[in-house]
Amino acid sequence: MPSYQFKVDVHPQYLPEQSDPEAGVFVFAYTITITNTGSMAAQLISRTWNINDANGVHEKVRGLGVVGHQPLLKPGExxxxxxxxxxxTPxxxxxxxYFCVAEDGEKFDVDIPMFVLDALSDDPSQRRMH
Structure with missing residues (x-):
C-alpha cells in the first residue's frame, strides 16, 4: 500500500532592512524545504496559510502552488x-x-507546522520548527 507523506522544514528570518517598526511594518522571510518521505510521487497543488499577529489579528491566505510552482516530488526528492x-506587530x-495529489490520483493534505515570526529575538533557533 502506498504512503503519502511529506516532511516540511521551516526557517523564518526577520528582515529589519525592509521593516519600519515605527509604522507598524515587520517583514519576515521564510525558507521552506518540502521532502517527499512517502512511497509515491505527488504534486503540490495549492497552499493555505493562517497568519496571526500578537494583537490576535488573523489572516487566511490561499493560493495555487508555491512561488509560481506546483512541484512534482518523487519519493526522496x-x-x-x-x-x-x-x-x-513584532x-x-x-x-x-499544502493540498497534494499523488501519482495514483489520491488527494491529501500536508500540515505545515506552526512557526514563530519574531523581530525581537536574536536567536533564530528559537523560531525554527520542523
Whole structure:
C-alpha cells in the first residue's frame, strides 16, 4: 500500500532592512524545504496559510502552488523555496497546509507546522520548527 507523506522544514528570518517598526511594518522571510518521505510521487497543488499577529489579528491566505510552482516530488526528492510575510506587530505565528495529489490520483493534505515570526529575538533557533 502506498504512503503519502511529506516532511516540511521551516526557517523564518526577520528582515529589519525592509521593516519600519515605527509604522507598524515587520517583514519576515521564510525558507521552506518540502521532502517527499512517502512511497509515491505527488504534486503540490495549492497552499493555505493562517497568519496571526500578537494583537490576535488573523489572516487566511490561499493560493495555487508555491512561488509560481506546483512541484512534482518523487519519493526522496525535495523542493525548497523562500517567500515572505509581514505583520503589524513584532511577533506572530504562521501555520497551514499544502493540498497534494499523488501519482495514483489520491488527494491529501500536508500540515505545515506552526512557526514563530519574531523581530525581537536574536536567536533564530528559537523560531525554527520542523
Amino acid at each position: 525535495s523542493f525548497e523555496y523562500t517567500s515572505g510575510s509581514h505583520l503589524r 511577533t506572530g505565528t504562521m501555520h497551514g497546509s
